Amino acid sequence: MSPAGKGSDQNDGEISPEDRAEFKKRSAELGRKLEAARPGEDEVAKSAKETANREVLGRVLRLSTELIGGILVGTALGWWLDTYLMPQVFGAKTWPLMFIVFFLLGSAAGMLNVIRSGMKMKTGPSDPSKGPAVRDDEDGDI
Amino acid sequence: MAAGHGPIEQFEIKELVPIELFGINASLTNSGAYMIAALGLIFGFLYFSTGGRSLVPTRLQSISEILYEFVATTVRENIGTKGMQFFPLVFSLFIFVLVLNLFGMIPIPGVTFTVTSHIAVTASLAILVISIVILYGLYKHGLGFFGIFVPSGVPIALYPLLIPIEIISFISRPISLSVRLFANMLAGHIALKIFASFIGLLLGAGVWAILAPLPLLLTIALTALEVLVAVLQAYVFAVLTCIYLSDAVHGSH
Numbered sequence: 527m528s529p530a531g532k533g534s535d536q537n538d539g540e541i542s543p544e545d546r547a548e549f550k551k552r553s554a555e556l557g558r559k560l561e562a563a564r565p566g567e568d569e570v571a572k573s574a575k576e577t578a579n580r581e582v583l584g585r586v587l588r589l590s591t592e593l594i595g596g597i598l599v600g601t602a603l604g605w606w607l608d609t610y611l612m613p614q615v616f617g618a619k620t621w622p623l624m625f626i627v628f629f630l631l632g633s634a635a636g637m638l639n640v641i642r643s644g645m646k647m648k649t650g651p652s653d654p655s656k657g658p659a660v661r662d663d664e665d666g667d668i
Numbered sequence: 669m670a671a672g673h674g675p676i677e678q679f680e681i682k683e684l685v686p687i688e689l690f691g692i693n694a695s696l697t698n699s700g701a702y703m704i705a706a707l708g709l710i711f712g713f714l715y716f717s718t719g720g721r722s723l724v725p726t727r728l729q730s731i732s733e734i735l736y737e738f739v740a741t742t743v744r745e746n747i748g749t750k751g752m753q754f755f756p757l758v759f760s761l762f763i764f765v766l767v768l769n770l771f772g773m774i775p776i777p778g779v780t781f782t783v784t785s786h787i788a789v790t791a792s793l794a795i796l797v798i799s800i801v802i803l804y805g806l807y808k809h810g811l812g813f814f815g816i817f818v819p820s821g822v823p824i825a826l827y828p829l830l831i832p833i834e835i836i837s838f839i840s841r842p843i844s845l846s847v848r849l850f851a852n853m854l855a856g857h858i859a860l861k862i863f864a865s866f867i868g869l870l871l872g873a874g875v876w877a878i879l880a881p882l883p884l885l886l887t888i889a890l891t892a893l894e895v896l897v898a899v900l901q902a903y904v905f906a907v908l909t910c911i912y913l914s915d916a917v918h919g920s921h
Contacts, residue, residue: 588848588904595844600836635836639844
């Protein structure tokens with residue numbers, strides 16, 4: 527922006543007031559356009575919230591099958607022990623003892639599955655920079 | 669209801685090309701054809717969208733970059749950076765299930781088939797995942813891998829009760845993994861079909877035709893929900909794969 531050295535015109539290297547006003551106007555307009563194009567605070571927060579919602583929804587959909595899976599496996603295992611392993615391999619009549627015991631164990635395992643994924647839902651993803659997907663409760667009893 | 673329009677005909681497996689290999693029926697079915705189509709689509713899309721490798725990505729390239737970032741974040745969050753060796757597995761599973769789920773949402777009468785609505789498919793995927801978890805866990809930690817069955821911070825007297833529970837909980841993983849995906853897809857598509865068939869039934873029932881738009885609206889809403897479920901179930905499958913692999917990588921919890 528320095529004068530080019532000729533020096534005859536006092537305006538040399540300096541822009542005219544009209545040009546200056548024009549430039550200011552254009553720069554202000556550019557600023558406004560940039561501001562509009564940049565995602566605002568709200569939008570950033572909104573997209574973060576949507577991500578958190580998606581994670582929670584994904585985990586909620588898991589809960590029901592976790593319980594059923596445990597009960598199914600436990601019961602099937604007990605039934606197999608009662609009808610095949612115990613009578614045919616060890617020659618013991620245990621029906622319906624194993625069936626009942628393993629149904630209970632299976633229910634416990636199902637509950638354990640639910641509690642485990644429920645805990646993860648509470649604490650959120652392990653990445654600390656992202657924070658919990660769902661807030662911890664205030665007394666922090668988990 | 670006319671034949672071929674019941675709610676479960678859409679899940680029927682048809683042999684397209686009969687093939688008999690060593691006495692085993694290895695025919696190309698519609699299920700197999702859809703899987704091959706999915707693989708072709710995935711391969712073609714990733715090949716062409718990443719072919720340019722420009723610094724400023726084109727639209728197609730940014731889709732594959734977003735997919736990569738999404739799965740990579742999921743893997744890092746659930747297994748840690750050590751788990752990135754499993755990234756190819758998780759990415760393949762995620763995109764395979766996702767494309768198959770979404771293929772089921774394309775409404776072409778008599779052709780549309782949802783591969784993931786068959787437990788044979790989802791169970792195979794779940795068995796693959798759990799086999800890798802067990803084999804990698806044994807390779808990495810030896811017999812110490814079975815330490816995941818021993819709960820920590822519990823009096824030894826409770827071990828006989830808790831270890832069977834932990835073992836059942838572990839066995840239930842592949843089952844709930846496969847049942848979840850298959851049941852969601854099956855139930856969703858049956859519900860769609862039933863509500864859609866109400867439209868036709870009402871239209872053919874004289875005055876009641878006035879009510880026909882109601883199930884139509886419901887079907888539209890259900891279709892949107894099904895697309896969400898299709899994407900979400902693929903995501904859940906990938907997340908659970910990561911969580912199970914995390915046990916194999918980190919050993920006992």
